Amino acid sequence: MSTRLKRLITGDPAKGVGIAVAAGVFLALTNAFGSTTGLGLRLAYWVVLMIVAGLWAEFCMRTIRRLPGMERSWLIRFVVSVLVIGLPLTVVVWGVTGWIFYGQAYGPDMFPGLVWRVLLITAVMTAIGMAMEPKTATTHAGEGPPRFLDRLPPRLRGAVIHAVQAEDHYLRIHTDRGSDLILMRLSDAVAELEGLEGAQTHRSWWVARDAVQDVKRGDGRATLTLEGGLIVPVSRRHARALRQAGWY
Structure with a gap:
């Protein structure tokens, strides 16, 4: 077969x-x-x-x-x-x-x-x-800057966003200058990230496509290695959509 x-x-x-x-x-x-x-x-x-x-x-x-x-x-x-x-x-x-x-x-x-x-x-x-396609929240590169950039803490202003991770009621923003927490829901953040090419890979993660350096697969699951060595999980729910979109 x-x-x-x-x-x-x-x-x-x-x-x-x-x-x-x-x-x-x-x-x-x-x-x-x-x-x-x-x-x-x-x-x-x-x-x-x-x-x-x-x-x-x-x-x-x-x-x-x-x-x-x-x-x-x-x-x-x-x-x-x-x-x-x-x-x-x-x-x-x-x-x-x-x-x-x-x-x-x-x-x-x-x-x-x-x-x-x-x-x-x-x-x-x-x-x-x-x-019947799996629904995965995706964002797309655009001409204007995403609204989410205005929510970055002062020390991260101008940084390149690699990923956004949900932690309880907070979001941890992972950038090329480090990470920090803000109070916000991931679903709202994904909407405001429109303007950056990325996608939700897990119920707790959104990832910028340009930040992906490597992909590892095994036991039906996958993980993404981002710039800086951050490891991000890919859930079964989102794996097929990401694969079809050419992420790996």
């Missing part, structure tokens, strides 16, 4: 192979393309095709998610994903389905009709996949 398929199965079965198989069964039972072949062949064809399509979709969505600006607009990412995933799949369906069901290739006149059906199926599957 390929590494990618293992990740798809073990990472989130409902989002991976389970959804692909369910979609394949649905297409076979509803005879989506009007085939005259038996149910067994339709099941085999559609289930295999949907698993392959799921692997292709995961690769595409992971790549698209890393493109500048995609994390900021759900709609733009959705439209781009549907087109990038669906158009190549349309070519595959057009080139293969006729041979499987009718023993001969589809003609060019069949292609336009296949496009909207494949894109519709792709849109539904993409929407399900995006809705």
Whole structure:
């Protein structure tokens, strides 16, 4: 079994192979393309095709998610994903389905009709996949300085923020000039950190992406080593989203 398929199965079965198989069964039972072949062949064809399509979709969505600006607009990412995933799949369906069901290739006149059906199926599957993505609070680099900088204690003004750590009702701000405490909730701090590229890696940690020097993984968990040697945990809840965003 390929590494990618293992990740798809073990990472989130409902989002991976389970959804692909369910979609394949649905297409076979509803005879989506009007085939005259038996149910067994339709099941085999559609289930295999949907698993392959799921692997292709995961690769595409992971790549698209890393493109500048995609994390900021759900709609733009959705439209781009549907087109990038669906158009190549349309070519595959057009080139293969006729041979499987009718023993001969589809003609060019069949292609336009296949496009909207494949894109519709792709849109539904993409929407399900995006809705089930793990939610991780992320911040993005921007033109203006983040509001959070105004909360830095006087001795840390002008320092580069590496991480923010929740400690009871306080936050410890880790910078290139040392650390200090302020009274604030982490959720509020993340909102005010917009303007810096970073993400929440744990319920108690936000990390600046540029501060990450090394990543270590083991036993299903990961830790980030930041500038200055600070070790930050990555929880299971946030690991997949960070991995998909290219953090490691």
